Amino acid sequence: MLSYRHAFHAGNHADILKHTALVCCLDYMTKKDVPLLYVDSHAGAGAYQLDTGYASQNREWEEGYARLLSYANGSPERRVSAPLSYTPSAAVPEALRAYLEAIAAFRARPGAESSYPGSPALALSRLRAHDRAVFFELHPSDCALLLKLCSEEPRARVRREDGFSGLKAVLPPASKRALCLVDPSYELASDYEGAQRALREALKRFATGSFLLWYPLLERAEAKAFPALLRSEAEAAGRPWLDARLWLRVNAPGERGMAGSGIIAVNPPFALVTALGECLPYLAAALSPATGGWSLDTSSA
Numbered sequence: 001m002l003s004y005r006h007a008f009h010a011g012n013h014a015d016i017l018k019h020t021a022l023v024c025c026l027d028y029m030t031k032k033d034v035p036l037l038y039v040d041s042h043a044g045a046g047a048y049q050l051d052t053g054y055a056s057q058n059r060e061w062e063e064g065y066a067r068l069l070s071y072a073n074g075s076p077e078r079r080v081s082a083p084l085s086y087t088p089s090a091a092v093p094e095a096l097r098a099y100l101e102a103i104a105a106f107r108a109r110p111g112a113e114s115s116y117p118g119s120p121a122l123a124l125s126r127l128r129a130h131d132r133a134v135f136f137e138l139h140p141s142d143c144a145l146l147l148k149l150c151s152e153e154p155r156a157r158v159r160r161e162d163g164f165s166g167l168k169a170v171l172p173p174a175s176k177r178a179l180c181l182v183d184p185s186y187e188l189a190s191d192y193e194g195a196q197r198a199l200r201e202a203l204k205r206f207a208t209g210s211f212l213l214w215y216p217l218l219e220r221a222e223a224k225a226f227p228a229l230l231r232s233e234a235e236a237a238g239r240p241w242l243d244a245r246l247w248l249r250v251n252a253p254g255e256r257g258m259a260g261s262g263i264i265a266v267n268p269p270f271a272l273v274t275a276l277g278e279c280l281p282y283l284a285a286a287l288s289p290a291t292g293g294w295s296l297d298t299s300s301a
């Protein structure tokens with residue numbers, strides 16, 4: 001049953017972490033001329049309107065994207081009602097600047113002034129003419145929105161299919177270069193096992209591909225065990241990993257709600273660890289100065 005709609009959460013703290021890592025990886029991996037395949041196993045609608053519909057109900061973006069902008073723009077009291085425009089500043093870490101500028105460029109398009117780009121829109125903004133993207137999205141309404149976003153996009157294929165099993169089917173690409181985002185909602189307990197299996201099978205087919213797997217920080221047994229399981233999959237395949245976490249608070253045992261989130265990168269591009277080492281403390285200070293925190297571990301540490 002598909003009840004999750006990412007529009008409710010667009011631009012929240014989890015999107016910031018995930019999309020900053022994504023833009024950083026894409027920018028690094030598109031430096032080489034060889035074509036890149038980008039795969040999004042759980043793509044969502046592609047882009048979201050913040051001022052209408054689902055995103056305007058809980059307004060999670062106010063505590064995420066708007067708060068970050070306010071901080072980056074130098075508003076000392078970090079008002080959530082900051083204007084949603086970005087003033088480039090050298091004080092902002094380079095990878096966050098790239099992320100904020102990618103969003104600003106997306107929002108500069110006619111009719112997109114109050115929107116937030118999802119991972120497909122961000123990826124398409126970084127890919128070159130000879131790169132390709134495959135987006136898996138099962139929800140009929142979000143898949144229709146994604147198809148519309150990509151209607152004049154020759155680089156992208158949208159598939160209304162299961163992304164867990166679809167991922168391995170599109171690997172390895174002929175160019176032998178790919179970045180794959182695995183970003184389920186984890187509202188179904190089976191998503192944990194699905195993501196772990198998808199990584200294992202993808203690494204079997206394409207051990208040198210780069211993978212980004214997002215996960216929530218929750219007081220649930222399967223969520224707590226999950227990052228270690230993903231690290232083990234990378235280690236079993238003999239591949240390097242990076243585990244970056246950003247939290248807004250620390251949940252007490254049994255407390256409900258997502259305190260933060262993490263990203264496991266397998267075969268991370270060289271630049272990612274340095275970039276996240278700069279971005280994570282900045283993000284914790286911007287989004288939750290009193291109770292926020294971060295961590296960054298790598299397989300070689």
Ligand SMILES: C[S@@+](CC[C@H](N)C(=O)[O-])C[C@H]1O[C@@H](n2cnc3c(N)ncnc32)[C@H](O)[C@@H]1O
Pocket residue numbers: 002004005006015018040041042043044045046117118119120136137138139142161162163164183184185
């Ligand atoms: C967290 S959202 C994706 C957000 C998107 N990656 C972004 O960063 O903008 C997860 C999406 O996966 C879709 N979904 C759920 N199960 C799926 C499956 N097995 N295969 C593909 N898509 C699925 C949901 O409908 C939802 O839109």
